[in-house]
Amino acid sequence: MARFDSRDETSILLEDSADEFLSHRFDPQRLRAQYQARSGYDRTFWAELAGQGWLALRLPEAMGGSELGIEHVAVLAHALGRHAAPDPFVACAVMPAVLATAAGSADTSSWRRIAAGQVTGKAVSTVAWQEGPFALDVGLPTTRAQRRQEGGFLLSGCKCQVVAGDWADILLVSASLDGEAALFAVQRTAPGVHVEGRLTSDGGTIATIEFRDLELPPDALLASGAPCLASLQQAVDEAMLATAAQLLGLADRAFEITLEYLRTRVQFGHPIGSFQALQHMAVDVRIGLALAAAACGAAVRLQSGQPGSTAARAAVAAAKARTSDTALLAGRFGVQAHGAIGFAAEADIGCYLKSAIRLAAWLGNGTQQRLRVARITDAKAEHLKDGA
Template identity: 35%
Template sequence: MSAAEQDDRAESIRMIRDSAAALAPPGGDLKRIRDLRFQDPGFDAGLFRQMGEMGWIGLRVPEALGGAGLGLGEMCALAEELGGALVPEPLIAASLSAQLLAAAGRHGALPVLLAGEVLVLTAWQERPDTLEAPGTPDAPRRFLPMASGADFFLVPVREGDRLALYELPAARCVPKVERTQDGGNLGSIVPNLVEGTKLSDDIGPMLADGLDEAALVTAAYLLGGMERAFGMTLDYLRTRQQFGRIIGTFQALQHRAANLNMQLALTRASIEAAAATLDAGAIGDARRAAVSRAKARAAEASLLVQRECIQLHGGIGYTDDYDVGLYLRKAMVMANQYGSATLHRRRFMATSPEVEE
């Protein structure tokens, strides 16, 4: 990439971050997030529509199909900003569905999804902690984020050696919903293909790529939450006094904060490297290894950083009224989405050329 192209890319990413600030101000009030907790559908449909109007749902969809046609660098930058604001709207899941609809060649639902007028969720997961979509026709599909607000489900179904894609209206396939630690919800459905419409005979390769991208974007969302919680913690260390001194001057706490800062830097480097690798066109094992390295680090580091931030706040950090605890709750829910740290470490070991036999 030439210097001019690098400058253009940096400007594109900067503009994406600026656009995110309009809906998710950095360091903003979290009252909206608190008000949406443990409610149905768990997110603001009006704000989801605004995300569509700003082109976020179709960020990875080609321009010819109504999307923005941007790269993973831009998508990860957006997710990072949203993670810092704890945005509960299911943008990552909606973006996956948008890419599948675009790839399927049936675009009826795509325009309304890109506009944020409906929520379409992809019901691919049959068991915990996997990135594989078996497509068992009658198997329950689980762990659908914000499923109580879905209008349609996309269901991959194994037909011979291919993975077909069906669309089911949520009204004919009502999800069973369970609350999550952060106040959102996850749903399960049992697909009734008689009620569905077949969109594609083979969506397998696109789904595999889409799940990799969703894992990487989830890592970026976790990074945004880590950074915001760490910033809150530094502010606390700089103002809280004990024994007549600002506690941030205590060497032991400085060492702990320095370790957290290192975790943030390593996570950012891993995510940015993975986004650049995918945007450069990596395929196969190189693609999977880059994603897994980033997601494993983000999943593990997010829980470490968030727990340390709670402890560095002392007793107030454990209260639900104090905002730093919201970031730990969110990390507990999202760290395992699109694969846990354990799964991705295992996949990295199996796919990375850096690992010697």
């Protein structure tokens, strides 16, 4: 199994409990929901994740969470990846929890209500921050909020690529307010919110959401100013890293499934795993897994110790690039090794490839992330040059 190279006692216990729970409670038939054009999300299973305390893993203790670090989030994301679970753990548990750290600059009672729903699993929150299909870094939003004379705010704009945007109860929406970044809590069913959801390849959903002169009460404002922008960027960075860990788990299990098939499928009187061509392809995947695990481990250490630093952001982008490519490689090799059955709904390997396709694309594929590494490191070089 491809694991991170440094784990503490909490990580080991979390990994063991996650493997035990998911092996018994996750229904693999949910992976086939997309074949019937249905979402694979399950509110009952989401509540069970909450019952394990996993949705509150990253939440502050003052809000009922465990306040564990990104290294523990990565362990759980890896476990979910090994089961190709379509549940939006990263988008609807990790990102809102990271944003909750901005609560000190706004009305904390609003955050406490959101956190309470997350702790119990009774209310799902998702973050609506992207305003273009290729937006990977946080900037001043074009979605705008205006103060109303009678109190409250008026919100107008459009967000895209919102994971589970048609399934969540609460939308955490970034917007410009008085020339600064701000974050608002919006009920998905509120008048003036128009949601267009689409099914993804793995049974998840993404949505385009339009806000048309949406009236919001004063307590809808969760955070504003520079701390808000910094928290948004940290949430995106941690989401990229957690997704990288999920992709690593996905690739790891896909490769195991393929190796099992290579050992048992007999052709011309021999297991097909004895064929040299397939052995060479398997070696490529094995090397990719080792490199992806090393990249994730390095990114976890830097993000944990130096969050927001140039080194950490570059490492996170590199990890997302490496794991995206490796998961796609493992999935494609698996389907190819299985032959025609690999495309059938009965075969798990096809579901793993579908999940890899979606997760590799979300928050930037391998090519996009390598370009981000270049931009991040070039910006640091220019800064050092100017300061010389």
